Amino acid sequence: AVTPAFRPPERSDFTLTGRPGASVVILGGGIAGLTAAYELGKAGYRCTILEARHRVGGRNLTIRGGDVETDLDGRTQRAGFSDGVYFNAGPGRIAQWMVTMDYCRELGVPVEVFTNQNADAWIYNESAGMTEPVRYRTAKADVYGYVSELLAKATDQGALDAQLTAEDRTRLLAFLQSFGAIGGRTNGWAYTGTSRRGFAAYPGAGNDVGSPLGAPPALSDVFASNVGRYFSFEFGYDQAMLMFQPVGGMDQIPRALAKAVGTHRIRLDAEVTGVTDRGGAVEVTYRQGSRQAQLTADYCVATLPPHLMARVPHNLGTAVTAALADFPVTAAGKIGLEYRSRWWETDQRIYGGITETDLDLSHIWYPSHGFHGKRGLVVGYYNTGANARAYSGLTPEQRRERAVAQGVKIHGDKYRSELVTSYSHAWDRTRYIEGAWTSPRYGTAGYNLLLQPAGRVYFAGDWLSHEVAWQHGAFVAARSAVSSLHQRVMAG
Ligand SMILES: Cc1cc2nc3c(=O)[nH]c(=O)nc-3n(C[C@H](O)[C@H](O)[C@H](O)COP(=O)(O)OP(=O)(O)OC[C@H]3O[C@@H](n4cnc5c(N)ncnc54)[C@H](O)[C@@H]3O)c2cc1C
Numbered sequence: 001a002v003t004p005a006f007r008p009p010e011r012s013d014f015t016l017t018g019r020p021g022a023s024v025v026i027l028g029g030g031i032a033g034l035t036a037a038y039e040l041g042k043a044g045y046r047c048t049i050l051e052a053r054h055r056v057g058g059r060n061l062t063i064r065g066g067d068v069e070t071d072l073d074g075r076t077q078r079a080g081f082s083d084g085v086y087f088n089a090g091p092g093r094i095a096q097w098m099v100t101m102d103y104c105r106e107l108g109v110p111v112e113v114f115t116n117q118n119a120d121a122w123i124y125n126e127s128a129g130m131t132e133p134v135r136y137r138t139a140k141a142d143v144y145g146y147v148s149e150l151l152a153k154a155t156d157q158g159a160l161d162a163q164l165t166a167e168d169r170t171r172l173l174a175f176l177q178s179f180g181a182i183g184g185r186t187n188g189w190a191y192t193g194t195s196r197r198g199f200a201a202y203p204g205a206g207n208d209v210g211s212p213l214g215a216p217p218a219l220s221d222v223f224a225s226n227v228g229r230y231f232s233f234e235f236g237y238d239q240a241m242l243m244f245q246p247v248g249g250m251d252q253i254p255r256a257l258a259k260a261v262g263t264h265r266i267r268l269d270a271e272v273t274g275v276t277d278r279g280g281a282v283e284v285t286y287r288q289g290s291r292q293a294q295l296t297a298d299y300c301v302a303t304l305p306p307h308l309m310a311r312v313p314h315n316l317g318t319a320v321t322a323a324l325a326d327f328p329v330t331a332a333g334k335i336g337l338e339y340r341s342r343w344w345e346t347d348q349r350i351y352g353g354i355t356e357t358d359l360d361l362s363h364i365w366y367p368s369h370g371f372h373g374k375r376g377l378v379v380g381y382y383n384t385g386a387n388a389r390a391y392s393g394l395t396p397e398q399r400r401e402r403a404v405a406q407g408v409k410i411h412g413d414k415y416r417s418e419l420v421t422s423y424s425h426a427w428d429r430t431r432y433i434e435g436a437w438t439s440p441r442y443g444t445a446g447y448n449l450l451l452q453p454a455g456r457v458y459f460a461g462d463w464l465s466h467e468v469a470w471q472h473g474a475f476v477a478a479r480s481a482v483s484s485l486h487q488r489v490m491a492g
Pocket residue numbers: 027028029030031032033050051052053056057058059060089090091092093094100270271272273303304305308332333334427431432433435436437460461462463468469470471472473474
């Protein structure tokens with residue numbers, strides 16, 4: 001039998017049929033722009049991509065040793081990472097159902113598991129008074145245990161009789177006993193802690209029972225520590241394990257797309273400065289260094305971030321400009337910290353996954369690859385909104401110092417002493433991007449306007465999808481734009 005009620009969200013064998021051979025100028029060489037060129041190219045269109053940055057990929061950005069980036073404030077960083085070490089400054093993970101996986105397969109980009117959740121990673125809530133971190137496994141044992149105890153007591157005392165039949169009660173109590181590892185009725189359904197909490201020293205040979213962490217803190221203290229606030233992250237349909245990443249860095253995807261498109265079709269350092277719909281064709285002006293140039297094509301697919309496209313002079317109408325300008329933009333930042341040893345694996349037994357904190361660094365990511373290697377790269381902060389802006393206002397050295405000072409609270413001295421080099425990326429201060437992602441106003445006239453072509457100009461980007469902040473959104477938005485362009489050409 002076929003698995004019921006499941007259909008891949010996007011056909012993995014997407015192909016435009018017919019070979020009309022019209023020309024298309026594509027603004028922006030991020031995932032959406034590259035995908036538009038790739039799919040149109042397969043169908044015989046003559047495409048040219050104009051990309052303002054010195055490389056393709058847009059927000060899909062992997063930093064390696066020798067890479068140089070200058071931000072809007074004129075701060076230049078030259079990454080000093082060792083050979084083989086890379087830092088995904090933008091996207092880092094892919095859910096199995098995302099069409100991103102289909103492109104990896106089609107383009108021959110190998111993928112490996114990205115560990116998005118790890119029982120051995122830490123939780124650290126400084127504002128709740130925690131003075132040391134607690135392992136995920138311990139936090140889960142205690143929160144699930146006490147919640148189960150409370151619900152079992154309420155159920156058994158009849159507090160839920162209006163909602164539950166006698167059979168429901170029996171089944172719920174059986175579930176809670178196993179879910180929370182709580183005692184039975186004779187023990188008052190009490191949660192007293194089990195080996196699920198983990199060990200200070202794990203069991204060994206002969207009579208060595210190890211050193212179990214023992215009794216849990218009081219119920220009130222567990223709730224006060226607020227460790228449960230992170231558990232729901234892994235319930236999300238977009239963040240649940242298994243997650244994946246391309247082997248060797250997320251930019252393997254745009255690199256493979258660019259190769260398939262043909263690098264001769266991609267103009268780099270080409271900043272679009274104007275778009276004019278001439279009725280029978282589209283004229284695009286751009287700047288390449290000191291050179292002003294112009295390109296005319298039958299159609300245009302514009303994939304610039306909407307707030308930047310809104311600033312490009314055009315003749316597509318004021319409603320288009322207003323709609324483009326109406327996308328609130330979020331800030332986000334990340335720092336990559338290269339260490340000379342993989343102390344998180346050897347000393348703390350953390351092999352991938354994420355430590356969650358209420359510090360301004362938010363999340364710490366450990367590498368999901370290269371286990372037991374000599375060196376490794378930890379993402380020392382991945383934050384958004386006000387926390388991201390707090391870091392993006394600092395110099396790279398200040399960012400590193402702030403991130404390390406926070407991380408030491410969780411990981412101890414090696415967080416500083418083993419550090420070799422770092423690179424930090426502030427998306428709100430990145431030229432030609434100026435933000436991490438947007439919050440589209442779905443259902444508004446403005447949003448819907450941009451789903452339609454403005455004359456011969458089509459729009460695409462993750463901002464025209466319901467998967468903003470995911471490459472999936474950029475892929476499907478590009479497919480949608482080129483499908484409607486192609487339909488029009490074939491009908492014409
Ligand atoms: C910190 C962060 C984490 C993320 N995490 C994930 C993740 O884990 N998984 C995932 O799948 N996605 C993730 N994403 C989202 C993903 O990066 C985006 O959804 C996707 O890359 C967007 O592609 P795009 O082509 O729509 O836009 P962009 O990548 O923004 O492409 C737009 C392009 O237009 C170019 N441009 C701008 N102005 C001009 C101009 N005047 N002329 C010419 N070109 C111009 C830009 O340089 C850029 O290349 C993350 C993003 C960020 C920032």
